[in-house]
Structure formats: structure tokens, C-alpha cells
Amino acid sequence: MHLSIDRDRCIGAGMCALTAPEVFDQDAEDGLVVLRTAAPPPGLHAGARLAAGLCPAAALTVTEQDGAGSSPPGEQ
Amino acid sequence: MQHEQIAPSDLSAPSDLSAPATGQTAHQAAAQPEPVTLPLTRAAGCPFDPPAELAELREQQPLRPMRYPDGHVGWLATGHAVTRAIAADPRFSSRYELLRLPLPGGPPGPLPPAQIGDLTGIDAPEHTRYRRLLAGKFTVRRMRLLTERVEQITADHLDAMERQGPVVDLVQAFAHPVPALMICELLGVPQSDRAGFQEHAAVLSSPDAGLEAQMAALTALTECVGELVPAKRAHPTDDLLSDLTTSELTDEELAGIGGFLLAAGLDTTANMLGLGTFALLSHPEQAAALRADPGLADQAVEELLRYLSIAHTGVRAALEDVELDGQLIKAGDTVTVSVSAANRDPLKFPDPDTLDLQRKATGHLAFGHGAHQCLGQQLARVEMRVAFPALFRRFPTLRLAVPPEDVPLRDAMNIHGVYQLPVTWDKE
Numbered sequence: 001m002h003l004s005i006d007r008d009r010c011i012g013a014g015m016c017a018l019t020a021p022e023v024f025d026q027d028a029e030d031g032l033v034v035l036r037t038a039a040p041p042p043g044l045h046a047g048a049r050l051a052a053g054l055c056p057a058a059a060l061t062v063t064e065q066d067g068a069g070s071s072p073p074g075e076q
Numbered sequence: 077m078q079h080e081q082i083a084p085s086d087l088s089a090p091s092d093l094s095a096p097a098t099g100q101t102a103h104q105a106a107a108q109p110e111p112v113t114l115p116l117t118r119a120a121g122c123p124f125d126p127p128a129e130l131a132e133l134r135e136q137q138p139l140r141p142m143r144y145p146d147g148h149v150g151w152l153a154t155g156h157a158v159t160r161a162i163a164a165d166p167r168f169s170s171r172y173e174l175l176r177l178p179l180p181g182g183p184p185g186p187l188p189p190a191q192i193g194d195l196t197g198i199d200a201p202e203h204t205r206y207r208r209l210l211a212g213k214f215t216v217r218r219m220r221l222l223t224e225r226v227e228q229i230t231a232d233h234l235d236a237m238e239r240q241g242p243v244v245d246l247v248q249a250f251a252h253p254v255p256a257l258m259i260c261e262l263l264g265v266p267q268s269d270r271a272g273f274q275e276h277a278a279v280l281s282s283p284d285a286g287l288e289a290q291m292a293a294l295t296a297l298t299e300c301v302g303e304l305v306p307a308k309r310a311h312p313t314d315d316l317l318s319d320l321t322t323s324e325l326t327d328e329e330l331a332g333i334g335g336f337l338l339a340a341g342l343d344t345t346a347n348m349l350g351l352g353t354f355a356l357l358s359h360p361e362q363a364a365a366l367r368a369d370p371g372l373a374d375q376a377v378e379e380l381l382r383y384l385s386i387a388h389t390g391v392r393a394a395l396e397d398v399e400l401d402g403q404l405i406k407a408g409d410t411v412t413v414s415v416s417a418a419n420r421d422p423l424k425f426p427d428p429d430t431l432d433l434q435r436k437a438t439g440h441l442a443f444g445h446g447a448h449q450c451l452g453q454q455l456a457r458v459e460m461r462v463a464f465p466a467l468f469r470r471f472p473t474l475r476l477a478v479p480p481e482d483v484p485l486r487d488a489m490n491i492h493g494v495y496q497l498p499v500t501w502d503k504e
Contacts, residue, residue, distance in 0.1 A: 012208070
């Protein structure tokens with residue numbers, strides 16, 4: 001799994017840091033998303049997917065390793 | 077103020093979230109059902125459920141034409157997926173001056189534009205600029221650092237409640253003052269000013285105050301914050317308003333944003349605590365589960381948010397023609413989203429009308445969705461996660477002091493809740 005973030009879209013709601021704190025954090029100054037790891041271990045995949053699905057601004061993109069391509073940041 | 081509250085949250089974003097056009101053509105005007113009016117009346121004896129007609133409408137057609145009180149024919153969204161899509165789509169505007177009020181009592185035609193600092197009624201890029209300045213002050217981490225202070229304020233009020241009762245009005249003794257004190261402290265409102273602030277805030281949540289009185293109260297609240305701004309600039313203290321004086325914001329913007337944050341912090345969590353306690357007292361097995369397992373607090377809060385959906389109705393206006401759910405929404409149409417109906421959508425939440433603290437209620441729309449999703453949601457979570465368990469642990473025999481049907485409901489308000497909640501308990 002590979003994760004990428006879009007800080008231009010991010011609104012700093014904190015849903016990702018709340019849902020998957022091992023994977024996502026918020027910048028102490030502007031509150032925007034900070035990626036703690038772009039390639040989380042398998043144990044954190046479910047949380048990362050859930051967080052991406054919950055993001056109110058669709059600022060998180062999950063790319064699954066199997067080459068299935070970019071999973072659209074929609075509903076989990 | 078009424079219009080400040082209609083939108084559940086401070087909600088707009090990427091169009092890839094909007095539901096894809098279905099195979100059917102959007103131009104089926106002839107087959108269109110008659111426009112409905114927004115159902116507002118909750119069934120007797122069901123203070124926690126949205127008006128029953130909403131479920132029927134959602135089942136028939138989750139996005140359908142609606143007639144507004146001023147005669148405008150726009151739309152009503154009741155399904156979870158379509159509500160989420162609308163909230164996330166920047167083709168739908170939050171600007172008040174483009175919106176028709178879905179609730180009776182407003183002016184004919186669109187609303188007046190948002191006052192400076194009111195984040196709910198504006199779009200990007202203006203909204204983005206304010207949001208960027210504020211988001212860092214409301215992060216998960218920062219709000220969790222307030223936990224100890226929330227615990228202390230909560231304990232103080234529970235002590236006072238114990239001395240005062242039984243019987244006490246839980247709204248006056250607990251649900252209202254705990255979040256009020258927190259938002260005042262966070263913003264840096266001096267002790268001496270708090271009574272005055274609360275007086276204006278009371279007008280905002282009064283059933284008898286008209287739109288005009290509410291607007292005046294919001295202006296007064298903003299003026300009060302405005303008077304604080306020069307003092308904070310001269311002698312900054314450790315609070316949000318002082319922090320913001322070092323940003324690019326003007327005094328007028330600071331006053332507006334301060335008034336907006338204060339209003340948002342005073343009337344929201346307070347209603348969740350009041351109505352939430354009523355719901356838990358009406359489902360004693362759920363209250364018992366929360367009392368027995370403090371680890372349940374986080375998901376209990378999410379389920380109460382979903383089940384109660386106190387900010388029940390949101391509003392947007394289409395900036396261009398939008399095809400959604402096989403419907404064609406025309407530019408200029410107002411779209412009302414029923415958050416309370418969306419959060420009871422069986423396609424998203426199995427057995428949606430059951431309060432079940434064991435369920436994972438994530439994905440609920442109680443804080444809205446999209447760019448305006450509630451700025452203060454992490455503060456609200458910390459307050460509720462502390463307050464509910466503490467209340468039920470302190471008063472294990474807590475119960476209503478009146479028959480449930482005698483609890484006065486905020487039926488006419490755009491933030492649902494109870495005006496009073498008389499409670500009693502066994503004294504040791």
C-alpha cells in the first residue's frame with residue numbers, strides 16, 4: 001500500500017489523525033495533514049483505508065500494491 | 077443566527093465525490109414527483125427520531141423536489157450517499173445570499189450575506205483562508221491536551237449538582253455551563269465578561285426570539301468580542317484570540333470570528349449533552365454499558381452523534397447545473413440536506429433507528445462533510461467523552477424527575493435538544 005496526501009485540499013478537520021493516528025498526524029501550526037508513513041505495514045492498512053474514506057476533503061489517496069491503481073477516496 | 081445554524085457545520089470540496097451519473101437520463105421532468113415541504117414535526121413520544129415522513133421520502137427517492145416556505149422549488153436530500161456527495165461538491169455553494177431558508181420564519185427570497193467572520197456562509201477561497209488560520213488551533217492533539225481541564229470543569233459541576241439536588245435541571249446545572257466555560261476559556265473571554273456573553277447566547281437559543289432578535293444577539297456577541305481584541309493585542313494572554321492577533325486578520329475579522337466561534341461553541345455540545353443524557357436515561361441498558369466500560373466512551377459519542385443528529389438540516393445552492401442521482405439540479409436551485417435522515421439511512425447503518433453504543437457509527441454526517449465540516453468537532457468529542465461517563469458514574473441512579481413526555485423539546489430550533497431536563501437520583 002502506498003499513501004499520498006494533498007495539502008491543498010486538506011481542511012485540517014483531523015478525521016485522519018483521529019482514525020489512524022499511527023499513519024496520519026496534523027501539523028501543529030496549520031492543522032493540515034502530515035503523513036507519518038507513506039508505506040504503512042499491513043497491520044495499519046485497514047485504518048489507513050478507513051481514514052481515506054472518511055476524509056471530508058478527499059485529501060488522502062490510497063494506492064494498493066497489487067497495481068490496482070489509485071482507489072478513489074470515496075466511502076469506505 | 078438562525079441562518080448561521082442551518083448548516084450543521086462549517087461544509088464544499090472535490091467533485092470526484094459526487095455520485096456518478098447513473099445510466100438513466102436526468103431529464104425526466106415529466107416523471108418528477110410533486111414537490112414536498114420539509115417535514116418538521118417529530119412523532120409524539122419519539123423525541124430522538126427525525127420526523128417519520130423523512131424515512132418514507134428517503135425510501136421513495138433520496139433526492140427529490142421540495143417546495144420552500146417562500147415558494148422556491150428546490151431539492152431535498154434524505155439519503156446518506158447523496159447527502160455526503162452534495163456536502164463534498166464545490167458546485168454547491170454555502171453562500172447565504174444564494175440560499176432559500178428551508179424552515180419557516182425566514183425572509184422571502186435569499187438570505188442576507190454572511191457577516192464578516194461567519195465561516196458557515198461563505199465559499200472558497202475566502203473560506204479556505206479563514207479555515208487555514210483556524211484549523212491549527214483545533215487539532216486532535218491540541219483538543220486532547222484540554223482533557224484534564226474538561227475533567228476538572230466537569231467534576232466541579234457534578235459536585236455543585238450534588239449539593240444542589242436532587243432534583244436539578246441538568247441543562248442549567250451541567251449540559252450548558254460545561255461547554256460554555258470551555259469555549260470561553262479557550263477563546264480567552266475574561267471571567268467578568270462571561271455573564272454578559274451568556275445572556276446574548278441565551279437569546280440565540282431561545283424559542284421565542286425571532287430571527288431579528290437573534291441577529292441582534294449575534295451582533296452584540298461580536299461587539300463584545302470586538303471590545304476584547306485591542307486588549308489582547310496589547311497584552312496577549314495564553315488563549316486563541318490572543319494567538320490570532322499575531323495573524324494577518326484585521327480587528328473586524330477577529331471580532332467576527334470570535335463571535336462565530338463563541339456562538340458555535342455555546343449552543344451545540346450543550347444540546348448534545350442535554351439530549352444525549354435524555355437518550356441514555358431512556359435506554360437504561362445503554363447507560364449501564366457506558367457506566368460499566370469507560371473504554372466504550374469514544375464509540376458511544378459517535379453513536380450518540382449519529383442517532384441524535386442535533387444539527388439536523390443543512391443547506392446549499394447549486395452554482396451550475398448538476399446531474400446527481402439521476403436528477404438534474406439547475407443552477408440557482410437550493411438543496412436542503414436532511415442530516416438526521418441521512419444518519420438513519422439503512423443502506424449505511426443497519427437497524428438505524430436503534431441506539432446501540434456497541435456499533436461503529438463512523439461515517440455519520442453529524443459534523444457535516446466537505447470543506448465546511450465542523451471546525452470544533454475535536455473539542456466537542458473531548459467534551460462529550462469526558463462528560464457522559466463522568467455524569468453516569470457520579471450518579472448511578474440518575475433518572476428523569478418528570479414523565480418523558482413532559483421534557484420540553486427544542487422542536488422549532490435548527491439545533492435539536494431539550495430546554496430543560498429535570499433529573500433526580502437516590503441520595504446516599
